[in-house]
Ligand code: ASP
């Protein structure tokens with residue numbers, strides 16, 4: 307006999323379905339960052355040195371991790387060494403021998419992360435969270451053999467994913483380190499490299515997001531210590547972040563942002579000092595998302611202002627205006643590993659000689675002068691002038707591509723403040739001015755207001 311469902315029963319079931327759908331929907335609203343449909347989304351969480359500086363803070367980190375595990379994420383955690391630990395290890399290597407083998411330097415400095423990865427795994431286990439620590443060679447994270455500043459070539463994410471599936475196991479991974487493919491030796495990725503480890507792992511396991519927990523709660527329009535009205539951006543495009551990062555807004559290792567851009571990893575910068583229990587899971591977390599420009603709906607013309615006081619200016623007077631001169635100047639500087647930034651050359655008036663101005667990091671100023679004086683014979687110039695009391699202020703924004711007159715506005719505003727511009731460089735999404743260092747704060751504040759970045 308065919309039994310029709312009891313009307314009430316059917317009702318309940320329909321209601322159940324509706325409720326189910328509702329729960330799912332609310333669930334998504336409650337966790338707006340959760341990938342749709344994917345029940346076990348993967349998340350990378352990275353904690354820097356200050357966030358794991360002692361056992362109390364490591365416990366705090368563990369609670370952050372547990373929160374995400376409880377929310378249903380498969381989690382890979384990447385940790386730095388305890389604050390100061392890497393400096394100490396670098397110092398010991400130096401004291402052992404000023405000139406040392408880079409392979410052994412890596413063997414020494416990679417240990418800092420090993421300690422924190424193990425400790426965090428222990429604390430997590432103690433909290434009832436299944437966790438296992440991993441060093442670079444164990445996964446492995448394969449790199450080239452540029453010891454001390456190695457590049458990641460590949461990451462084996464499959465083993466991590468297997469353990470997520472089979473054991474629900476959190477992977478605690480030592481950042482900053484890898485293994486050279488051919489020799490099997492430990493490598494490190496350069497200072498600040500655990501950001502890059504985190505982004506690489508996020509790409510390898512297809513993480514929905516790579517959360518960078520740090521001692522600031524996001525990326526600001528400029529340094530809030532200089533401009534109290536600076537505000538945290540909700541979103542910033544990879545390219546803008548690259549400009550900000552390389553211009554001295556020291557939030558993340560530049561290479562990590564490049565990697566994120568190539569693999570389209572959504573990077574979220576947030577505070578590790580926010581108490582895990584104070585985070586309301588029904589609200590979107592606060593921080594800054596570094597993402598594709600296409601994901602930014604309300605794109606502003608100018609997004610941020612960076613500055614650097616560690617600049618020095620060198621002017622070479624009356625150099626020969628003939629082919630090969632620029633090579634004669636910048637070749638020796640490159641050979642001495644001196645990074646040249648802004649370069650301004652005049653069109654010569656007499657067709658015979660011209661002036662050339664450029665900037666170098668102030669730490670390299672003396673070395674640059676010596677290098678150029680040595681090369682005077684091959685370059686041929688009348689005089690060398692220089693100054694270290696200069697600063698570079700840069701205005702960044704992808705919107706500049708499509709808006710004219712953005713820089714012109716700045717020149718006028720700076721002039722009104724009596725700020726003299728020594729040199730200017732521009733690119734598609736930024737322009738920089740070189741000014742007297744004493745006027746940096748005034749310039750930054752003026753520009754911040756000018757482009758409407760002051761928070762209401
Ligand atoms: N511990 C390493 C450093 O201090 C790597 C990192 O923290 O990202 O450079």
Ligand code: MG
Nearest residue numbers: 354498557558
């Ligand atoms: Mg860092």
